[in-house]
Amino acid sequence: MSDVNLHQTLYDAMESARPVIGRGNVADYIPALTEVDPHAFGMALATVDGEVYGVGDWEQPFSIQSVSKLFTLALTLSHGPHGDELWKRVGREPSGNRFNSLVQLETEHGIPRNPFINAGAVVVTDRLHTLTGDAAGAVRGFLRTESGNRHLDTDARVAASEALHGHRNAALAHFLASYGNLENPVETVLDHYYAHCSIAASCRDLALAGGFLARHGLRSDGARLLPRSDAKRINAVLLTCGMYDAAGEFAYRVGLPGKSGVGGGILAVIPGRGTLCAWSPALDPAGNSLAAVHALDAFTTMTGWSVF
Ligand code: DON
Secondary structure, three states: OOHHHHHHHHHHHHHHHHHHOOOOEEOOOOHHHHHOOOOOOEEEEEEOOOOEEEEEOOOOOEEOHHHHHHHHHHHHHOOOHHHHHHHHOOOOOOOOOOOOOOHHHHHOOOOOOOOOOHHHHHHHHHHHHHHHOOHHHHHHHHHHHHHOOOOOEEOHHHHHHHHHOOHHHHHHHHHHHHOOOOOOOHHHHHHHHHHHHOEEEOHHHHHHHOHHHHOOOEOOOOOEOOOHHHHHHHHHHHHHHOOHHHHHHHHHHOOOOEEEOOOOEEEEEEOOOEEEEEEOOEEOOOOOEHHHHHHHHHHHHHHOOOOO
């Protein structure tokens, strides 16, 4: 597809989503997230060779929330065998429950089902913190380098709001600690977890930063972040678990590995071709952006770009 067609196809995908932009509900369990305009919409495509196309509010920063979890996982696994030890402490199966559910943790002995539900992401953050000494800083640094956006940062107001209203995450973290599944103090792990969830980045930034998953493990400068097989594995876990209890519906409609966040962003990977990031803050009942899913569905339907 030519450059002109790619831009036009993004535009057509946005227009196809327009009737549902603003439909659904902005996340309100983190009060600072309610201040965003529910009618915002942006979408960007970064190709494997570094071209970026965008439409709508594609350069406007938003709270990346759980999209950060794919970067914490990748950065942890980039530490080789030390990163792989993670898999003794977190599974790789869909949970079928909400992203912040506590129910499986007790019957499954403190081993979260996968790295993308909140309990699993807390374990990944803990491992990354042990390996780097600064889990949130590692995520910020990676996003800055890959996006070229030196100003990308944690939104301290959102992080404070998450911490103030984070009883459920605190409960999950203490529960994990009671099973011996945290290496660092609960407060430290939660601080870093909130700090990487509260990073503000745009569709452009995220599409560029996710490029290593489309390039089978290679960063934007050609250096290897991960072995090819690890990039494949992350894409597989994204496909099965990245959209929580709506992973099946997303695979059916969009046909790509993807990660959503309650800020309304979704980062999706087209292996070998590029990365798509769509953002619109109003969410469906599973916590995924209604308009972003619609636009990604339209884009893959129009282009035929899918893993199936
Ligand atoms: O811990 C939380 O609840 C948020 N920081 C992240 C949740 C999230 O984005 C789930 N995604 N759909």
